[in-house]
Amino acid sequence: MSTVATSARAPRRRRRGTKLQRRQTRIGWLLLLPALAVVAFVAIYPLGKTVYQSFTNQEFLAGLEPTKWVGLENYRELWHDTIFRDSVWLTIKFTLITVSFEFALGLIIALVVNSSFKGRGVMRAVMLVPWAIPTVVAAQMWKWMLDDVFGVVNDILLKLHIISHPHAWISDPATSLAAVSAVDIWKTTPFVALLLLAGLQVIPQDLYEAADVDGASKLQQFWRITLPLLRPAILVTLIFRTLDALRVFDVFAVFFGNRQDTQTMAIYAQSTIVGDGHVGYGAAVSVAIFLIISLFVVIYTVVNRVTEE
C-alpha cells in the first residue's frame, strides 16, 4: 500500500536517532500480535494443508488406498482442463459486470444518502435490507420470482407491456448470466454503498463550504474534493467486492445446480472436491483460484499507485 499520499498526513515525529524508530517498531508489532496470532492459529494450518494436498492424489473417500505425492501432476492436468478454463472466463465476466454496476450504483446511493434531505436515516436502514437477507434465502426467492410460470417478475413485465410473453430468465442460456448478475447486484450494492458512505462521512464539511464560497460547481467539487479523498475507501471496496465476486457460489448453485455452462470457479472447486471426491485435484484448483484472485489484487494496487501521481 502506498505511503506517498499518507506521509503528508502522518504525524511528523522528530527523528531522534534510531531510538524512536525502534520504539515505533516494537509498539507496532506488539499491537499486531493479536491479529497475527489469529492468523497463525486459524489460517496457517488449513491453508498449508490445502497447498500440500494439491501435490497429492488424495480422494475424499480415500478408503483403503494410500494417498501419495504426485508432484506437479495435478497442476499439469489443470492446465489442460477446459472446464476450469471456461469457469475462469465465466467468473471474470460475472465479476466485471457486477462490480462495475455495483460500484456505480453504490456510489450514487452513498452520495444521495450523504446529502442532506429528510428521511435519509430511513434510507440508510432501508438500503441495508438486501444485504441483510441470508444469501441462501434471497437466491431461492429470486429463483421463484424469475420463474416463467408463476414468477412475479414476468407478471409485472407483462403487465407493463415490456415483454410479450413470459421469459425463462434462468433456464435460457442467453439470459442466464444477466439474471444471476441482476440478483447479485441487488444483494451486494448495499455493501458497496455502506463502505463508500462511511468514507464520505469522514470528509470534513468545511472543505465543501469553502468550495461553495469560491464558486465551485457541484460537479467540480465532486471531482476535486470527493473522489480524491474517497480514494482509500474506493480501493478497499473494490478489492473486497472483486474478491467476493470471484468466489461467488451460492447464487449460481441455487439457480443452476451443476449446469455445465454456468459453473463458476468456486462451483467447480466444490463439485471437484465434494461431488467427484478428488481432494488433491480440488486443492490444486483452489490454489489456482487463489493465484487468479491475487492477480486482481496486484492489478488494483498497481493501478492505485500509478494513478496517485
Add this chain to the structure above:
Amino acid sequence: MTTAAETEARTRARPVSRSRAFRRTPLGRALVKVPLWILIVAIFIYALFPFYWALRSAFMPANELFSTPIKYWPTDPTLNHFREVLNSSFFRRALLNSTIVAGSVTLISLAIGSLAAYALGRFRFHGRSFVLYLMLSMTIFPQIAILGALYTMISNFHLYDKLGSLILTYLIFTLPFTVWVLTSFMRALPGELEEAAYVDGATPLQVFYKVLLPLIAPGLVTTGLLAFIAAWNEYLYAVSFIQTPSHYTVPVAIVSFTPEGGNAFQVPWGQIMAATVIVTLPLIAAVLILQKRILAGLTAGAVKG
C-alpha cells in the same frame, strides 16, 4: 459558518449565471430536487420490492403461494407461517445462537482489528504491507478448499458441534476485512491531534482509545455492521461443523424447515418467508438505533479540534 446574510451579500457582489440564479429560487430548488426524489423512490423500490414480496408471501396460505394469476396482496391472510416458525424450538434457539456467534465474532474482530489498524496506519516500521497482504491472502482461499483441514482442526480442539468452532472460523473472513477498512480510516486521519496528545504526555494506548477511536467511529460502526451480517448469514461452515439442531444457526435452521406433515422434497416457502421477515426486522431496528452513533462520531467536534 457563513450566515445567510453574508452569502446573500457575497452573491450580490459577484455576478452569477442565470441558471445559477434560477436554482436559488424556491421553484428552482424544488425542481432540482425532483430528479433526486425520483432516484430515491427508484432505489427504495429496487431495494424493498423483494422484501415486500417476502412479507406478502409470509402472510399467504401455503396453497396460494404458487397459484396463478399472481396475487400481489394476500386476500386471505394467515398467521400460520409465523406461528409454525416461532413454534419450532430449533428456530428460536437458532436466533440466539446466531446472535451469540455473530456478536462475538464482530466484537473480537473490531477489538483485534482496530489495534492492528492503529499499528498499520499510524506507525512506521518495516513489514506493514506484508502483514496487510498476509491478512488478505488468508481470506482469498475458497471456503470449500480449507473446509476439510478446518474440520480436522476443529475436531482436534474438541470444538465440533459447538458454537466456538464457528466463532473461530468466521474470523478468517471478518478479520482481514476489518483490518483493511479500519487501516484506511486510520491512515486518512490528520496527525495534529495525535501530536497534541503526545505533547500532553499521553501513552500510545491512550492516544488510541481517547483520540483516534472516536474519530474513526463511522468506520467502526460500518465494519461492525457488515461483519455482523456476514457472520449471521454464513452457511457452509455452519452446516459442516454443527450437527445438533439446538446448536443450529439461522441460515441452517431456515434451510431445515419442513412443512407440517410434509416431506424432505418440499420447500416450505411460507415458513421460510416468515423466518426471513422475523430475522430482518431486528437488523433494521438495530441500524436505525445505531444511526445516532454514526452521526455522533462526526459532530462530536473532534474534527474541528
Add this chain to the structure above:
Amino acid sequence: MKHRLLLLAGVVGAIALIASLSVAAASSNKPSRVHKATAITAPKVPNAKAIRKKYGGQKITFVGDSVGDGHVRDTRLAKRFTRDTGIKVKVVPHPAASDQSYSQLVRAFSQKSSSIDVAMIDVVWPGAFAPYLVNLKPKLGKQSKLHIQSIVQNDTINGRLVAMPWFGDYGILYYRTDLLKKYGYKAPPTTWNQLFTMARKIQTGEQKTNKSFYGFVFQGNAYEGLTCNALEWIASAGGGTMISGGKATIDNAKARTILDAMRNQIGKTTPRGVTSYQEDQTEHAFDDGNAAFARNWPYQYGIGAGAGSKVKGKFSVTVLPHGASGKSVGTVGGWQLAVSKFSKRKDAAIEFVRYMTSPAVEKFDALTNSNVPTIVSVARDKQVRAKNPYLKPSIASVPRVTRPAKFLKTHYNEASKVIYQGINQILNGTPAKNVLPGVESKLNQIIK
C-alpha cells in the same frame, strides 16, 4: 427525524407482535401433527428381554432423517427402543441438503470416527461406503428376505449386505382425471407419444383460459433428480440403463430418439423453465392446477389429496409411459440403514437396525409419514394401502431400474454429474447426437 421515529415505532411494533406470537405459540401445547401421530403408538421391540440382557445400558448414535416429521418419527421409535431394551439411542438429524449429508458421512468415515453407529444412507451410496460398513447378512439376512429383492441386491456389494432397505421411492406419473375426461380420453397414456399428444391437446384447450397451463412437468434441473428422470425415459424406451456390462451404453439410437423427443417438448408442452425445476416446482405446478401430467415421487400424492389442494379429487396416478419398444419403469429412490465399521457397539447397533426395518415399524412409518415401505407384506396391508393409494399392485409392482451406483462405487457422483449435465444440455437445446458421444466417452474414462 419524525420519519425515523415513525419507522422505528413501526419496526418495534412489529417485533413486539412477533414476540407475543412467539410467547403464545410456545405456551400452546404441542403442534397438531404430534396429536395425529400419537394415535398410533410405536410398535414394541420383539425379543426385548433377550436384547436387554446382552446389550442393555449401551449407547449408540443414530444419524437419521432431517429435522421435521422424519426426525420426530425417528425420535419416537428410538424412545420406544430404549424403553424396551435399555439401549440408549441418541438421534441426530442429518443435514437437509443431500450433498451435505453425504459429506458429513464421508468426513466421519475418513477420520475412522466412532461417533456414528447407525447411519441413514441414500439408495445410491452403498457402493461408495461399502468398505466402511458392517456386513449385515449373518444377523439380518433372514429379515432381508422380507424386503423387495431388487433393493436388497442394490444394497449387497461383493456378497456383503452393507445396508438394510428402510423406505423406498420410485417415479410415477400423475395425471388430471377431470381434464382427461373433458378432452375425451378414457385412460391415461401408456406410451410417450400418447402422452405428448394428449398433453398438447389439453394444453391448447386450457391455455385459452389459463396462460400458465402446461401439458407435462418433470425435474429438469442439472442435479441428481434429472439422472432419475432420464433413466426412466431411456430405460422405458428400450435404450438400456446407461451403464451395463462394465461399459457406458448411454449413446444408442433409442436413447437419442427419446431424449430428442423430450427436447422438442420444451417450451411447447413443457414450460421453458422446466430445466431448472426440481421436485418442489413440479409439485407446485401440478397441485396449483397448471399441469395435466407430472412425473414425481409418491410423496406428491399426499399433498395433492390434502386439504387446500386445488386438484383434490381430480387426479390419479399410474406407471410412467414407455417407448414403442420398451416397458414402463420407475427409478428407485429411498433410504437404507447401515452400521459403521468403526462403531464401538456394533451388535447393539444391529439390533436397532433390526427393529427399524421390521414389518411393524415399516407399517408405522407408512401410516404416520406416508413413506413407501420396502417390505412386500406391508405394502399389501389394507390400512397402508388406504393411506397410500399408489401402492396398489398395478403401480407398485412396476419394474424398478436402479442407477449404476453399485457399479461405480465412489465414482457415482462424478458419473451422475456427467450424465445430468449432458441431459440438461440436450433439454436446453442441443441435439442428442452432439452430446451423448461425449457423455459416453467421459463415463468410460471414469469407469476405468
